[in-house]
Amino acid sequence: MPVYTAPTKDLQFLLHDVLEISKQPIEGFDELDRDFTSAILEEAGKLASDVLAPLNVIGDKEGCTLENGVVRTPTGFKQAFDQVRDGGWTAIDCDPAYGGQGLPYVIHTAAQEPMVSANMAFNMYQGLTHGAYSAIWFHGSDEQKQTYLPKLTTCEWTGTMNLTEPHCGTDLGLMRTKAEPQDDGSYRVTGQKIFISAGDHDLAENIIHLVLAKIPGGPEGIKGVSLFIVPKVLVNADGSLGERNALSVGKLEEKMGIHGNATCVMNYDGATGFLVGEAHKGMRAMFTMMNEARLGVGLQGYAQAEAAYRNALAYAKDRLQGRDVTGAKNPNGPADPLIVHPDIRRNLMEQKSFVEGARALTLWGAYLIDRAHKLGDADADGLISLLTPVIKGFQTDVGFDSCIQAQQVFGGHGYIEEWGMSQFARDARIAMIYEGANGIQALDLVGRKLAQDGGKHIMAFFELVKSECQSHAEDARMADFVTPLKTASKQLQQAGMYFMQSGMKNPNNALAGSYDFMHMMGHVCLGLMWTRMAKAAFDALDTGTEDREFYDSKIKTGAFYMARQLPSCASHLARIESGAETVMALDAECF
Secondary structure, three states: OOOOOOOHHHHHHHHHHHOOHHHOOOOOHHHOOHHHHHHHHHHHHHHHHHHHHHHHHHHHHHOOEEEOOEEEOOOOHHHHHHHHHHOOOOOOOOOHHHOOOOOOHHHHHHHHHHHHHHOHHHHHHHHHHHHHHHHHHHHOOHHHHHHHHHHHHHOOEEEEEEOOEOOEOOOHHHOOOEEEEOOOOOEEEEEEEEEEEOOOOOOOOEEEEEEEEEOOOOOOHHHHEEEEEEEOEEEOOOOOEEEEOOEEEEEEOOOOOOOOOOEEEEEEEEEEEEEEOOOOOHHHHHHHHHHHHHHHHHHHHHHHHHHHHHHHHHHHHHOEOOOOOOOOOOOOOOOOEHHHOHHHHHHHHHHHHHHHHHHHHHHHHHHHHHHHHHHOOHHHHHHHHHHHHHHHHHHHHHHHHHHHHHHHHOHHHHHOHHHOHHHHHHHHHHHHOOOOOHHHHHHHHHHHHOOHHHHHHHHHHHHHHHHHHHHOOOOHHHHHHHHHHHHHHHHHHHHHHHHHHHHOOOHHHHHHOHHHHHHHHHHHHHHHHHHHHHHHHHHHHHOOOOOHHHHHHHHHHHHHHHHHHOOHHHHHHHHHHOOOHHHHOOOHHHO
16 A cells, blocks of 8 residues: 655745745745744644545545435545544635634645645545635625635535536536526526536535526626536525525546545536626636636646655665666665666656656745735736646646656556555546646647736746846856756747747647647746755755755756756757647548
C-alpha cells in the first residue's frame, strides 16, 4: 500500500523564502510568520498521513453506492469528514462574518495540498463546497449569504456546481434545463445534469446545488443562462431544514478513477430554486466558482504526481536491480538499487522538477488571488486570469504524465493494484477533463486571454520575466537559470507574434497551435519559478544556513529543469509555426 508524508519543508520554503508572505503589504499577511504557518502545515500533514491516506485505497476499492435514492460513501469517509470539519480545515480562508478563520487564500491552498495528495476523491467533497461558498459570497444577496454561508463554511452543508447536460458540455448555450418564475420570487427548476461531483452523499445534512438554467423568454444561447441555488432540502426562514426538494439522483457513474467521490446524474423535477445575482448573468457568477476550481484542479495535477513520485523514489532506493556501470554501489549485495541507473535518475528528476515547480506556480497564483481580492489589485487579477488556464491545463497534463513515469519505475509491479500506482494514474486522469477539458483551456488562453485588455496582461508577464532576468545579470551563479529562461521567453513571444500575424489571415493557424502554446507557457512559468527558487536557495546558502543539503538540492533540481525540460519550448514553437495546413489537410471522411 502506498505511503504519504506531507512536503512541509518545501511548502515553508515557498511561502517564506520565495514568496516572503509575512513581508507582503496585504491584510493578514503580517501574521503569517514561520512558526504560525509551520503549525498549520504540520497539522494538515498529520491529518493527511494518518487519517486520509489510509482511506484512499478503501475509497478506490469500495466506491460509492446508491441505495433507495441515497448515496453512501466508502467506509470511514463519514468519520474522516467529521474530523476535517471539526478541525476547522474547511473554514481556513472563509469570511469570519460567517464562521470562517479569515486567513489568506494562499494558506488555504498550501494546507489543501497534503489532503489532495493523500486522498483526492475525499477532498473533493470539501473542495467543491469551498467553490460554492465563494460563488455565493461574491454574487449572492445578503439573505442568501446569511442563509447558506455559515453552514457551507463548516461543511455542515456541502455544495456542488451543475453545468453539464447529456447533450452539452462545453457549449453551455445549448442547455435545456429551465427555471420558471413563481409568484413568491422563487423558480421551478426542471432538467437533468450529469457528471455532478459530490452530487449526493451521506457526509452532510444538506447539499446546496448551484445550477445553471435558462429562464423562459430570455436571450438565446449563453447570454440566456442564469444561476440558481437549489438545496437538496429546503431551508426554513429560521434556518432549520424543511421539506425535501424535488430533485433526485438518477444514477452513479462508474468511472476510471476517483471512485470515492460520488459522480451523479441529477434530476430536477420542478425543484425550488433561488436566483443568484441577475437574471441571464449566470455565467459570470459560475465562473467565480470555476476559476477557483481550475486552480484547485491544477493543484490536483501536481499533488497526485507528488504522491506518486514519493512512492516511486522509495521503491527506486529499495529495489535491487543490475549494477552501476561505473562500479558497484552495493558491493555486499546481489545488485545495486534502481536509483543508481541514469535512466531511473532521469525519470525521477523529471517528476521532481515538475512537482516542485508546479507547487511554486500554484502558490504564486494563490498569492495573486489574495492581492486581487484584498488589495483590489487589477494587475494581479489580470495576471491570474491569464495564468489560470496554464495552471489547470499544463499542470494536469504533465501531472498525469508524471504519474505514469512513477508507475514505470516500479516495472511490472506498477501495473499491479496492490502497489497503488495505478490509482494515482487513474485518479489524476480526470483532472485533464473536468472544469473545462484541457483543449478548452488552451483555446481560452490563446483565443481570449492573450488579447484581454488589449494584450496588457501577457505583455506584463513578459516584462515580469525580463525584469527577473535583469535582476540577476550580475550574479554568475544564476547564468544557468537566466540564459535558458531568456531563450524560452523569446520563443514564447515569437509564438505570440505568429498568432497575431497568421491568425488574422487564418484563425485555424492560432487554434491549431493553442495546445502547444499552453505547454510552452507552462514551461516558461516553471522556468520563472525555478529562477526565483534558485535565487532564494543561493541567498539561504549565503547566510550560512545549517540545512545546506536542502537548498543545494533546490539549485540542482532547478538546473535540471532549465537544461532538460525548458528546451522543449523550441519544439513547441516549431509545431506552432507549421500552421494549420497539415492539421486540417485530411478531409473528415478520410479519417
